[in-house]
Amino acid sequence: MKGEDRSVMNPVNRLVIVSNRLPIVLNHDEGGSWQVQEGSGGLVSALAPVLKNRGGVWIGWPGTTEEENGNIKNVLEEETKSFGYSMKPVILTLEEKQKYYEGFANEIIWPLFHDMTAHCNFNPEYWQVYQQVNRKFADVVYQNIRENDFIWIHDYHLMNIATELRSAGVRSELAFFLHIPFPPLDIMVRLPWRFQILHSLLEFNLIGFQTMRDRRNFIHCVKTLIPGVRVFGKGQVQTIRVGEHEIRIGAFPIGIDFHGFVKLAATPEVSEKAWFIHEDLTDRVIILGVDRLDYTKGIPERLKAYRNALARYPELQENVTFVQAVVPSRRSLPRYAALKTEIERLVGEINGQFTRSGWVPIHYFFRSLSRPELLAYYRTSEIALLTPLKDGMNLVAKEYCACKIEENGVLILSEFAGAAAQLQKYAELVNPHDIEGIAETIYRAYKMEPEKRKIRMRRLRYIIRKYDIFWWVDSFLKAAFARDLKDFPYIEDYIPTEENN
Numbered sequence: 001m002k003g004e005d006r007s008v009m010n011p012v013n014r015l016v017i018v019s020n021r022l023p024i025v026l027n028h029d030e031g032g033s034w035q036v037q038e039g040s041g042g043l044v045s046a047l048a049p050v051l052k053n054r055g056g057v058w059i060g061w062p063g064t065t066e067e068e069n070g071n072i073k074n075v076l077e078e079e080t081k082s083f084g085y086s087m088k089p090v091i092l093t094l095e096e097k098q099k100y101y102e103g104f105a106n107e108i109i110w111p112l113f114h115d116m117t118a119h120c121n122f123n124p125e126y127w128q129v130y131q132q133v134n135r136k137f138a139d140v141v142y143q144n145i146r147e148n149d150f151i152w153i154h155d156y157h158l159m160n161i162a163t164e165l166r167s168a169g170v171r172s173e174l175a176f177f178l179h180i181p182f183p184p185l186d187i188m189v190r191l192p193w194r195f196q197i198l199h200s201l202l203e204f205n206l207i208g209f210q211t212m213r214d215r216r217n218f219i220h221c222v223k224t225l226i227p228g229v230r231v232f233g234k235g236q237v238q239t240i241r242v243g244e245h246e247i248r249i250g251a252f253p254i255g256i257d258f259h260g261f262v263k264l265a266a267t268p269e270v271s272e273k274a275w276f277i278h279e280d281l282t283d284r285v286i287i288l289g290v291d292r293l294d295y296t297k298g299i300p301e302r303l304k305a306y307r308n309a310l311a312r313y314p315e316l317q318e319n320v321t322f323v324q325a326v327v328p329s330r331r332s333l334p335r336y337a338a339l340k341t342e343i344e345r346l347v348g349e350i351n352g353q354f355t356r357s358g359w360v361p362i363h364y365f366f367r368s369l370s371r372p373e374l375l376a377y378y379r380t381s382e383i384a385l386l387t388p389l390k391d392g393m394n395l396v397a398k399e400y401c402a403c404k405i406e407e408n409g410v411l412i413l414s415e416f417a418g419a420a421a422q423l424q425k426y427a428e429l430v431n432p433h434d435i436e437g438i439a440e441t442i443y444r445a446y447k448m449e450p451e452k453r454k455i456r457m458r459r460l461r462y463i464i465r466k467y468d469i470f471w472w473v474d475s476f477l478k479a480a481f482a483r484d485l486k487d488f489p490y491i492e493d494y495i496p497t498e499e500n501n
């Protein structure tokens, strides 16, 4: 439960979390000085209690550059005193932000690992700066760790950090979790720095992936590209041996703070907002799409599928409303700006074609919704339409189900979202490229009897509740600290298997 430290760490182990961004929100107050607030995402709510109880450290980039705010270090030190754990910033220059974060991470690894190689810009300068920034992170880690600390690194921005830490002489246990998919071999080999990245990953002691498929891709890559790799074991955690070094690798599908979402969804504020949304759209079935602005999320394909559904099933016209909320993201990259234009063109076309007096087929938001607003949409929408072309997990799918406290919703989910491995039995799975298939599924979801919706939603919520964010932290840490394969937790009805992935 939230607030409890259910980890299995030995008392001498402190937890050191390293992620690209620190879990904070920085704002200017009226006087122009910085205000720091603790973030509110699932990862923070799961890890903060562990860090607080064990006096841990979180290391990351605060989000501003050296040029914008050189003295952020002092501000952070002062402002985060009440958090109960310390935060150590890694300060980036503007050039580093552009070449490491926007460049290597978001113009190379992000598209490549989502199988969108045409979007990759393999600029060699990006690789130089990626290594330099990973070294910078490693330096801050090095300066802040003690013997026996357990260091948990997050995500694709920091895949080279293990090389840097090991060459600085760090012998501590290093663990890594990849939040995005790991690509198949024929895609990974296109990366000019594939060997360096794989060698660095093999310096960790534990690597966690979202699904069995990602882990299988990784094993295939290292077995093919790195000489002398051997793989042992079956089940949730396997072992890779390279020379004398052993790496445990597992699939740990990330969850959400289920109870936190349920509680918030039931508050009068959210209930009232949900009521108003429905009041505005009386007698209409609401179909909801919620995504960051990203070409991996399949938003244009989804809009085309909705258009196809309206044309092929005229009964849907005036009876459904599609609400698509897009959160601005990475807008300095040209691909993202072009995607925004494409989405807006499609929304305009579809609304232009189908709007009738008193009915607009698509309500489109391009902004971040407040939490109560987002939850009100989750609560009130009868159908969620989430069709990423590829996605590590897709937390929106889980958040939507958690908020369906009346169990009256249908989840339409891409088969290429990591969440599909867990939820496939009770979600309506679609191929996000299959416009007609999605249109048919929208219609089927619209016609689904309330009793069937209820049964399926109840089962989805059961799985999401059981494998929540606290389960995720727990099982990752257990895998980190188990000494033997037989010590790894056996999880009955544990979802991703070789067969169902």
Ligand code: ADQ
Binding pocket: 179, 180, 254, 290, 291, 292, 325, 326, 327, 367, 368, 369, 370, 374, 391, 392, 393, 394, 395, 396, 397, 399
């Ligand atoms: P993301 O690509 O960001 O995460 P996702 O898992 O869907 O994708 O999380 C998005 C988050 O943003 C959700 O928590 C959601 O509540 C919030 N959000 C979305 N739309 C919003 C809106 N309009 N207003 C406000 N908030 C909104 C990466 C990987 C995923 C993986 C996660 C976690 O790409 O595949 O699931 O990390 O591991």
